[in-house]
Amino acid sequence: MPLKDALVNRHHEPIDLTRRRTLQGHVKMARSKFEEIRLALTERKMQTVEALSDLSGAFASAMVDDHDQTVGEVVACNTEMSLTDRSVKLGVLGMAIGTELDLDGPSVLEIGMAGLLHDIGLYSMDPAFSVPGRGAFSEEETWEYRKHPVVSANSLREVSDIPHSVLLAIEQVHEQYNGAGYPFGLEGKRIHIYARILNVCDTYLRLTLGTGFRKALVPHDALGFILHQARYGSFDPQVIHALLRTKSLFPLGSRVELTNGKWADVIRRPVEGYACPVLQLSDGERFDMQENPDEVVQPTCDPQRNQGRLSIDAMKNIRWNPADELFFDEE
Numbered sequence: 001m002p003l004k005d006a007l008v009n010r011h012h013e014p015i016d017l018t019r020r021r022t023l024q025g026h027v028k029m030a031r032s033k034f035e036e037i038r039l040a041l042t043e044r045k046m047q048t049v050e051a052l053s054d055l056s057g058a059f060a061s062a063m064v065d066d067h068d069q070t071v072g073e074v075v076a077c078n079t080e081m082s083l084t085d086r087s088v089k090l091g092v093l094g095m096a097i098g099t100e101l102d103l104d105g106p107s108v109l110e111i112g113m114a115g116l117l118h119d120i121g122l123y124s125m126d127p128a129f130s131v132p133g134r135g136a137f138s139e140e141e142t143w144e145y146r147k148h149p150v151v152s153a154n155s156l157r158e159v160s161d162i163p164h165s166v167l168l169a170i171e172q173v174h175e176q177y178n179g180a181g182y183p184f185g186l187e188g189k190r191i192h193i194y195a196r197i198l199n200v201c202d203t204y205l206r207l208t209l210g211t212g213f214r215k216a217l218v219p220h221d222a223l224g225f226i227l228h229q230a231r232y233g234s235f236d237p238q239v240i241h242a243l244l245r246t247k248s249l250f251p252l253g254s255r256v257e258l259t260n261g262k263w264a265d266v267i268r269r270p271v272e273g274y275a276c277p278v279l280q281l282s283d284g285e286r287f288d289m290q291e292n293p294d295e296v297v298q299p300t301c302d303p304q305r306n307q308g309r310l311s312i313d314a315m316k317n318i319r320w321n322p323a324d325e326l327f328f329d330e331e
């Protein structure tokens with residue numbers, strides 16, 4: 001049965017504070033679990049998948065209980081975050097997209113596991129590699145860095161009973177649909193579906209996280225940029241479509257400005273289409289754009305997340321390979 005059929009419809013409900021605390025608890029649990037796995041890998045101790053599937057299971061049930069709040073709150077990037085936090089975001093967004101693509105529960109859990117573990121090999125490499133958004137690498141560092149999907153998969157292969165599909169996804173997460181990715185330059189459907197999903201999620205997270213030399217893109221612009229880049233075949237089109245359905249054009253968890261100058265947070269995706277989500281105004285009031293068709297909102301920078309906007313020109317004219325860093329002048 002597709003997991004999508006199990007999602008509870010909470011479209012008319014506000015953000016729940018108890019659920020927020022539960023989600024924060026899951027993230028905390030992920031941090032300690034990761035520390036355990038990291039130590040076990042260094043000591044080459046056998047690991048079973050149970051603990052990991054419990055962890056992705058916890059996020060999956062949060063998502064079933066309230067998709068929009070879980071995706072909105074867990075996936076939003078903060079200015080500073082650890083590799084663990086980023087891996088949790090990747091796992092949760094990957095599970096949401098897998099759900100949107102009508103995958104069943106066990107497959108969605110495997111995507112979550114692959115997302116959680118995909119960068120585990122970075123811990124045994126140059127410590128600078130495990131700081132998300134550290135910035136541009138030298139040519140030599142880039143060569144070294146591009147080995148990390150294989151290092152991650154190999155270190156897990158030796159000491160765990162993780163399913164083969166999860167290991168494949170970890171190894172292929174940086175492959176691009178048009179063959180421009182690494183480490184093997186695989187193309188199209190030769191890349192495992194989990195990896196095609198996680199690759200799009202990874203790109204979205206990279207764009208919405210700032211680096212040492214550029215601001216974070218506001219989520220709306222990151223999504224727009226990905227949609228423009230999709231023309232060059234870098235991503236699986238069905239995954240791009242699912243990303244749009246999952247996050248909506250004004251992504252869950254992002255901030256918008258109304259015509260009266262007030263700001264609001266996007267709390268629920270639209271029931272239909274992509275452009276009219278439900279907002280929560282700064283005074284706490286719920287505002288469904290579908291019921292207010294005359295209201296026009298603009299994405300806006302969240303000052304606490306050091307965000308910048310990308311001009312339409314840049315969006316249209318930059319041709320970018322996600323295997324490289326992105327340089328642009330912010331608006």
Ligand SMILES: [Fe+2]
Nearest residue numbers: 118119148174
């Ligand atoms: Fe990676």
